[in-house]
Amino acid sequence: MDRLYIFDTTLRDGEQVPGCQLNTVEKIQVAKQLELLGVDVIEAGFPISSPGDYNSVIEISKAVTWPTICALTRAVEKDIDVAVEALRFAKHKRIHTGIGTSDPHIKYKFNSTREEIIERAVAAVKYARRFVDDVEFYAEDAGRTENEYLARVVEAVIKAGATVVNIPDTTGYCLPAEYGAKIKYLAEHVDGIDRAIISTHCHNDLGMATANTMSGVINGARQVEVTINGIGERAGNTSLEEVAMILKCHKHLGIETNINTTKIYPTSRMVSSLMNMPVQPNKAIVGKNAFAHSSGIHQDGVLKNVQTYEIIDPHDVGIDDNSIVLTARSGRAALKNRLAVLGVKLDSDKLDKVYEDFLRLADKKKDMNDDDILVLAGVDRTANHRIKMDYLQVTSGVGVKPVASLGLNIAGEHFEACACGNGPVDAAIKALKKIVNRQMTLREFTIQAISRGSDDMGKVHMQVEYDNQVYYGFGANTDIIAASVEAYIDCINKFK
Ligand code: KIV
Ligand code: ZN
Numbered sequence: 001m002d003r004l005y006i007f008d009t010t011l012r013d014g015e016q017v018p019g020c021q022l023n024t025v026e027k028i029q030v031a032k033q034l035e036l037l038g039v040d041v042i043e044a045g046f047p048i049s050s051p052g053d054y055n056s057v058i059e060i061s062k063a064v065t066w067p068t069i070c071a072l073t074r075a076v077e078k079d080i081d082v083a084v085e086a087l088r089f090a091k092h093k094r095i096h097t098g099i100g101t102s103d104p105h106i107k108y109k110f111n112s113t114r115e116e117i118i119e120r121a122v123a124a125v126k127y128a129r130r131f132v133d134d135v136e137f138y139a140e141d142a143g144r145t146e147n148e149y150l151a152r153v154v155e156a157v158i159k160a161g162a163t164v165v166n167i168p169d170t171t172g173y174c175l176p177a178e179y180g181a182k183i184k185y186l187a188e189h190v191d192g193i194d195r196a197i198i199s200t201h202c203h204n205d206l207g208m209a210t211a212n213t214m215s216g217v218i219n220g221a222r223q224v225e226v227t228i229n230g231i232g233e234r235a236g237n238t239s240l241e242e243v244a245m246i247l248k249c250h251k252h253l254g255i256e257t258n259i260n261t262t263k264i265y266p267t268s269r270m271v272s273s274l275m276n277m278p279v280q281p282n283k284a285i286v287g288k289n290a291f292a293h294s295s296g297i298h299q300d301g302v303l304k305n306v307q308t309y310e311i312i313d314p315h316d317v318g319i320d321d322n323s324i325v326l327t328a329r330s331g332r333a334a335l336k337n338r339l340a341v342l343g344v345k346l347d348s349d350k351l352d353k354v355y356e357d358f359l360r361l362a363d364k365k366k367d368m369n370d371d372d373i374l375v376l377a378g379v380d381r382t383a384n385h386r387i388k389m390d391y392l393q394v395t396s397g398v399g400v401k402p403v404a405s406l407g408l409n410i411a412g413e414h415f416e417a418c419a420c421g422n423g424p425v426d427a428a429i430k431a432l433k434k435i436v437n438r439q440m441t442l443r444e445f446t447i448q449a450i451s452r453g454s455d456d457m458g459k460v461h462m463q464v465e466y467d468n469q470v471y472y473g474f475g476a477n478t479d480i481i482a483a484s485v486e487a488y489i490d491c492i493n494k495f496k
Contacts, residue, residue: 001256004247005223006240007041007199008034010271011056012072013237014227015045020275024056029468030274031060033267034228038258039067039240041094043225046072047086048079054086061090068092068134075099075124084131095128098138098166101145101153118153122160129161136164138201143169147185158192164223165196169212172205172235180215187220199223202238204230209238214246217255228271229279229286241268241285241317249311265318273444273463273470285317292325299334326373328362335373342370344377372459375476385493386411387436392482396424406431406485425484432485436492441465447480458483464491471495 044060045053061069069090073079087093099121128135137157154165200216202209213224230239244259268286272279281288291314293302301308332355357376362368390407404427405418417434421427444463458480462473471494475486
């Protein structure tokens with residue numbers, strides 16, 4: 001098997017997405033998760049671009065041991081000096097320097113000539129090599145750079161000491177065959193190419209980032225630059241999870257990575273939640289529907305043998321076994337199977353009754369999830385919880401200050417507290433925090449009605465951060481304030 005190096009740029013190219021910026025603590029959290037996932041290189045930032053990026057590179061260098069930490073620069077000495085300083089604590093360090101090589105970049109960005117660009121590229125690589133042994137060169141907009149000229153640039157930078165040569169399709173323009181042919185051309189025409197690793201870096205403007213990356217790999221690239229969930233500038237970058245699973249599914253390619261694929265889904269959730277960037281439901285590998293079979297025929301096939309409609313075992317990417325989406329078209333057997341997965345066994349009469357209710361609700365509601373099923377089955381999710389709600393009373397209205405009084409049962413002991421708040425939920429949560437006195441922060445809070453009537457159940461999903469970890473909680477109640485407190489308590493019950 002040939003080894004393919006995974007270069008993750010979630011914290012640099014991915015983090016350039018407007019509104020997705022992370023603070024240093026959050027970046028460290030992601031970097032540690034990337035280390036667990038098994039990436040080879042973490043591009044931690046562009047140190048000269050901001051004090052935030054500079055500090056993040058320093059802190060990530062301290063927090064992470066195994067992967068190489070990479071810092072981006074332009075082909076400018078000052079950028080390289082700052083990157084060297086930011087990387088001073090990294091156990092394994094790399095400088096990623098480069099310059100635009102396509103005619104539009106040379107003419108409009110640099111008002112320069114092809115020969116001068118080669119000189120600047122060589123000077124930058126030589127300068128970076130004075131400080132670190134591992135220097136990656138990027139030929140920005142290589143996708144639209146003529147192959148013959150690109151080969152001259154790549155040959156010159158390898159001679160100057162580049163250890164990795166990155167061939168970005170910066171604008172996401174190339175066709176897979178064209179991008180693959182470009183990599184093949186370099187592999188065959190550059191003198192000294194065996195002294196460097198060729199890297200792909202593909203953007204997804206035409207939806208071809210993963211296809212282009214794979215075409216590059218098949219034609220000789222041995223590093224891929226990717227992001228979690230494919231986030232990145234404009235339409236994003238190549239998704240790490242897609243490349244890792246393609247190679248796992250197509251072993252005949254003879255190429256392997258160091259990725260522990262069972263960490264893919266938790267990493268995807270972490271990045272999505274920290275960056276407030278939802279993953280599209282039909283996103284390959286990590287989307288909510290990626291393993292969800294909803295038609296009756298598919299469900300029947302999957303229940304008989306998963307190989308009928310599944311090419312990936314969801315467990316391989318860290319997803320629990322909940323691949324059947326229950327809809328109004330699902331049979332009684334599918335409901336029984338889901339209840340069994342959730343640990344609920346019902347006798348035949350009770351199952352008939354739950355199935356009737358299920359069909360009624362599924363008719364009104366397209367997307368039935370595990371929480372809905374548990375509520376319909378009348379399961380008390382809190383039966384084994386350490387903390388339970390004894391009572392909740394809330395006074396609120398127009399022109400009065402909301403007040404909540406709350407009673408909790410904690411491991412058999414009763415506690416009470418009262419609090420005012422900006423709204424009834426705020427008052428109830430403040431009362432809860434008076435009893436459970438820990439440093440907790442509410443990160444996400446969503447309320448949904450199970451169906452659409454005003455007399456129906458409300459569902460609350462919450463994320464609470466405690467001790468640098470995010471916990472997910474759920475509550476369902478006809479009283480939306482009680483559902484919110486239940487969801488918060490659900491989070492607390494999961495604290496380690
Ligand atoms: O897309 C691109 O060209 C880049 C380079 C800076 C590597 O992100
Ligand atoms: Zn990029």
